[in-house]
Amino acid sequence: MKRDIVIIGSGVAAAAIASKILNHQPAASILMLEAGGRVKLRDFALFQNYLLTNKLPADSRSIYDSFADLPYADRDKPGENVSLGTTLIPLNGARLMVLGGSTVHWGGWSFRLKPEDFKLSTNTGKGVDWAIDYQTLEPYYCEAEHYIGVSGDSGDTVTPRTRDYPFREFPFTLEDSLHIESFKKLGFGYSHLPIARHGFSNTISSHAPCQTTGTCKYCPFGARFAAANHLDDLRMYGGYPNFTIQHNTVVEEISMDSKSRARAVRIFNKENSTRETVEAETIIIASGAIESPKLLLRSVSEFWKNGIGNDNDLVGRNFITHPYFSYKAVLPENDLNLRPEMGFPTLVSRHFDSEAEQGAGKFILVNPPSSPFVESSDNVMKPDVSLFMKAGKTREEIAGLLAGRVNVQIQGLIEVFSEHKNRVVNSDKRNRFGMLETVVNFTEDEEFKERINQVKATADKIFEQMGAADTVEERPLSWRADHAACTARMSKSDQTGVVDRNLKIHGIENLYVCSNASFASSGAVNPTLTLAALSLRLGDHLVKRM
Ligand SMILES: Cc1cc2nc3c(=O)[nH]c(=O)nc-3n(C[C@H](O)[C@H](O)[C@H](O)COP(=O)(O)OP(=O)(O)OC[C@H]3O[C@@H](n4cnc5c(N)ncnc54)[C@H](O)[C@@H]3O)c2cc1C
Numbered sequence: 001m002k003r004d005i006v007i008i009g010s011g012v013a014a015a016a017i018a019s020k021i022l023n024h025q026p027a028a029s030i031l032m033l034e035a036g037g038r039v040k041l042r043d044f045a046l047f048q049n050y051l052l053t054n055k056l057p058a059d060s061r062s063i064y065d066s067f068a069d070l071p072y073a074d075r076d077k078p079g080e081n082v083s084l085g086t087t088l089i090p091l092n093g094a095r096l097m098v099l100g101g102s103t104v105h106w107g108g109w110s111f112r113l114k115p116e117d118f119k120l121s122t123n124t125g126k127g128v129d130w131a132i133d134y135q136t137l138e139p140y141y142c143e144a145e146h147y148i149g150v151s152g153d154s155g156d157t158v159t160p161r162t163r164d165y166p167f168r169e170f171p172f173t174l175e176d177s178l179h180i181e182s183f184k185k186l187g188f189g190y191s192h193l194p195i196a197r198h199g200f201s202n203t204i205s206s207h208a209p210c211q212t213t214g215t216c217k218y219c220p221f222g223a224r225f226a227a228a229n230h231l232d233d234l235r236m237y238g239g240y241p242n243f244t245i246q247h248n249t250v251v252e253e254i255s256m257d258s259k260s261r262a263r264a265v266r267i268f269n270k271e272n273s274t275r276e277t278v279e280a281e282t283i284i285i286a287s288g289a290i291e292s293p294k295l296l297l298r299s300v301s302e303f304w305k306n307g308i309g310n311d312n313d314l315v316g317r318n319f320i321t322h323p324y325f326s327y328k329a330v331l332p333e334n335d336l337n338l339r340p341e342m343g344f345p346t347l348v349s350r351h352f353d354s355e356a357e358q359g360a361g362k363f364i365l366v367n368p369p370s371s372p373f374v375e376s377s378d379n380v381m382k383p384d385v386s387l388f389m390k391a392g393k394t395r396e397e398i399a400g401l402l403a404g405r406v407n408v409q410i411q412g413l414i415e416v417f418s419e420h421k422n423r424v425v426n427s428d429k430r431n432r433f434g435m436l437e438t439v440v441n442f443t444e445d446e447e448f449k450e451r452i453n454q455v456k457a458t459a460d461k462i463f464e465q466m467g468a469a470d471t472v473e474e475r476p477l478s479w480r481a482d483h484a485a486c487t488a489r490m491s492k493s494d495q496t497g498v499v500d501r502n503l504k505i506h507g508i509e510n511l512y513v514c515s516n517a518s519f520a521s522s523g524a525v526n527p528t529l530t531l532a533a534l535s536l537r538l539g540d541h542l543v544k545r546m
C-alpha cells in the first residue's frame, strides 16, 4: 500500500491538517491511523440516559472524574505506566486513545499564547525561543478559532488579533461578580474566557449553538468542538475519495530510506492481529506529546542509531506539563444566593500571565464552574438545586443551604520550564492498546515551591476581598499530563530541538511532528488552540509542497 500522506493519530492536530489539505486538494490520498477505537458522540439517547440515570457530570466534583456513560477502556488506568523522579505525573485521565483523541473529553478553554511566550529564552534565559514568532502564527490563530468554533470577546486586548472570534463571548455569570469585584479592588485585569463552544452566528453554520446544558463531555448537539465530529463530517459528507481513517491500528515504527528520507510506517492491526507496511511520500506524527517522541525513539535504524531525530539526545527530553492548582475559602453568607450556572468557566484573569512574571513562571486565575458550593458534613454537594431535591431536601432546607455558608474557589495553571533531565521513554511492557507503556521521569525545579506559595498568597488576597476566609488547597496540585509538551520541541537548530519552524524533523525532508510535543514552551495557558494553529499552518506548508 502507498499513500501521499500518512497521519499517525486522529486528534485535533490530525483532523486540522487533513481538513486543510483536503480543502485544497480533494483528491489527495491520505491515510489516518488511530490506535484506539470509536466512541459514540452527538447521541441524543446517551444524553437522555445521563438525565434518566441521574449520572450527569454534575454528580462529580469535577466533570473529568466521572465517566458515567461508558466504561471507557481507552484511557490509561492507574498502575499503568511508570512515573520516576520526585514529582508524580499520572497519565490516567490525561489523554484518550480513541478516534478523535483527547478532545473527546477536553474542556475547550481556548487561549492564545502571548507574543512574549515565543521569546522565552531571550526574555528570561530559560528554555528556548520558538523558531516562529507570534505574528507568524497570528493568522493561523484566527483560522483555528474559526475551525474549532471559539466563543470569545473580540474586543479583548490581552492578545493582539486581526480577526474577530466566530462567536460572541459567553456573558459573565452572576457568580463571577464576586471574583470580578475582588479583581477590580486589587487592580488585576480580567477577561471573558474564550471557549470552544459554538454560539449563535449570522452566517450559516452546520453546528448547533451551545444550549448551556452542562453535559459537555458528550455534548448532544456537537456544540463543543470534538475532533471526532469533524472527522465524521469529513468522511461522510466531505466527498474526498482517497481519504481513509483506519482505527484500532497501532503504528509501531517508522522506517527510513536514508538518513534524510522516511519511507514507511509499520502497523499492527488490532482487529485481525496482522502487521503490514504502508509506504508514504510524507509522514506526519500527530500522536500527542507522549506517544510522538516514543515512536521516534523506538524507530532505530542504521541511519538513526538512537532513534529518529535523536542524534543530540533531545527526543523525549524537556518534558513539561501544567500544574493545576485549586484553592477554596469559606464565604460565611451567600446573600446573593449564588450557585453555578454553567458547565464551563466564563471568567479568567491573565494578569499574572505577563512579561513581568515570565521569569518566575506565569499563571492564570479562573473562577471554576463548580464555585460556589455547599459542603455539608454528611456528603459534599455543589449547590445544584436538583441534587438537593434528589437528596430529599425540602424547599426551605434548600433555600437555607444556598443562602448560608458556602465555599468559593479559584483555580488555574502555572508555567513551568523545560529541563533536559525530564523526559519520557518507552517501557518494555505492552499495554491494553497494544502499545508500549510509558516511563515519565520528572522532577519539579527548586524554584517551583516558592512560586506556588506566591500563587496561594495571591488567591488569599482575592478571597480576602470577597470576605471569604481560611484559604486552603482544595485538591492536591495536579501534575496530570493533559498539557504534556516540548518532548520533540521546535528550534532553529538541531542542537537545541527536534523539529524546525515548519514542524519538520531537522535533517529529514518528509517527516513531521505536529503535537504539543513540538512546542518550544507553553506559557501559562491551555495548549490546544496553539496546536490547532500550528496544524493549520502545517497544512498550508504541505499543500505548497504537493
Ligand atoms: C480531560 C481533558 C481536558 C482538557 N481540557 C483542555 C482545555 O480545556 N483546553 C485545552 O487547550 N486543552 C485541553 N486538554 C488538552 C487537549 O485535549 C490536548 O492538547 C489535545 O487534544 C491534543 O491533541 P493531539 O491531536 O495532539 O493529541 P490527542 O488528541 O491525544 O490524539 C492523539 C491520538 O493519537 C493516537 N496514537 C498515539 N500513538 C499512536 C500510535 N503509535 N499509532 C496510532 N495512533 C496513535 C492516540 O490514540 C490518540 O487518539 C484537555 C485534555 C484532557 C484529557
Ligand code: SF4
Binding pocket: 197, 209, 210, 211, 212, 213, 214, 215, 216, 217, 218, 219, 220, 221, 222, 223, 224, 343
Ligand atoms: S453546555 Fe453547550 S457544549 Fe456543553 S453539552 Fe450543553 S450544548 Fe453542548
